Amino acid sequence: MIGYLVLALLGLFVVAFYAGHRRAVASVEGDVARLHSRPSQHGLYLALLSCVPALLLLVLWSLVTPAIEASIVRARFAAEVAEMSLPQVQAFIRDARAIAFGGIAGFPDETKEAAAALFGTLHGWSVRIAVVLSLALAAAGYLYGIARIAPAFRARHMVERTVRGFLILCSVVAILTTIGIVLSLIFESLRFFQQVPIYKFLFGTHWSPQSAFTGAGAEEGAVNTDIFGAVPLFAGTLLITVIAMLVAAPVGLMSAIYLSDYASRRVRAVAKPMLEILAGIPTVVYGFFAALTVAPFFRRSGEALGLDVASESALAAGVVMGIMIIPFVSSLSDDVINAVPQSLRDGSAGLGATKSETIRKVVLPAALPGIVSALLLAVSRAIGETMIVVMAAGLAANLTINPVEAVTTVTVQIVTLLVGDQEFDSAKTLAAFALGLVLFCATLALNIIALRVVKKYREQYE
Structure with a gap:
């Protein structure tokens, strides 16, 4: 259903663009020189206002609702998971979600089947709420935007700010991704160098990490640092x-x-x-x-x-x-x-x-x-x-x-x-x-x- 909603929003984008274009031309009775912004900019303004907030709502909804659904299932089956460790609880939630959406679970049982049924119900209601809210937000944006179209309305400024904001967001994502890669390498490497001295890693001449815990001279369970050269x-x-x-x-x-x-x-x-x-x-x-x-x-x-x-x-x-x-x-x-x-x-x-x-x-x-x-x-x-x-x-x-x-x-x-x-x-x-x-x-x-x-x-x- 979410896929059909996204297609509907994309169709609304096209419809809103042409509606905004026609509304801008009609507001000056065809004399486009009287418009502050070009008709296409009015159309793009209306299309963005109609679809972008709804699409953002869908993205945020898809990011938030899985955790909410998992917390509800965990609370509903609190007695069943009380004796489980944290990894076992996570595995239980993962298997229940997999069963609910037709995936493969580890060892299905009655408790997981019941949790899966609850997952399916919660997800169904979540999708319905997301569809209703997205359509309402799209309709509100369309009505608000088409009412603002007028000869003196500065649609160009609004469109350019939106595009600039999107470009800034893309740049920030690229930068944060690079920083995340570097930090993950550094932190995990520091954990490695706490077990293996850096000079043995950089200057050692024997590389056999598969035998890291079985090397000669290493205590039981200890790391043989001589095989990480x-x-x-x-x-x-x-x-x-x-x-x-x-x-x-x-x-x-x-x-x-x-x-x-x-x-x-x-x-x-x-x-x-x-x-x-x-x-x-x-x-x-x-x-x-x-x-x-x-x-x-x-x-x-x-x-x-x-x-x-x-x-x-x-x-x-x-x-x-x-x-x-x-x-x-x-x-x-x-x-x-x-x-x-x-x-x-x-x-x-x-x-x-x-x-x-x-x-x-x-x-x-x-x-x-x-x-x-x-x-x-x-x-x-x-x-x-x-x-x-x-x-x-x-x-x-x-x-x-x-x-x-x-x-x-x-x-x-x-x-x-x-x-x-x-x-x-x-x-x-x-x-x-x-x-x-x-x-x-x-x-x-x-x-x-x-x-x-x-x-x-x-x-x-x-």
């Missing part, structure tokens, strides 16, 4: 990133140079979109490509040369990851090279330099800050990649710089530590947050450096 993860991340950049940097940069200075308009119109299609391919597809095609190819090639190449290797993951980030380097570098003033190219040609000499000695030095920023952003993208490494490089935390051996990265271990039912008070699970904090700091530093370089470039040429 993250250096192998940092080394594996760095190794795969370096391999990826060795593939993406030259190919992406040369592609950008060709597209910007050598390709015809027809070739550029086809080649640039085709190249950027690589950025739209899901990373899991790259992972399949790496696991089923690239890794076997490297293994067979190594065997032909007498080399022992692992089935899952840093080389396979790095090469495929480099292919994936080629569009980042190519597109950003192409934009930067095209932004170099044509006067620099003309001056170089006037002095007798060839096109290749102009590119090497004039265009590339002028575009170097932007190219560096593109490479840094590509590095950030490579550091945060997960699926390709999971499928092509493996899960072994080996401390090695040999590209034909299996390694793992920070992101892969975060996924591994948080898979399945976990207790968020153990060092094993909290280690994922510490890894996330390190990864966040690394990518943030790279992005800041890239933005600083771009800012310097813009100050020089804009």
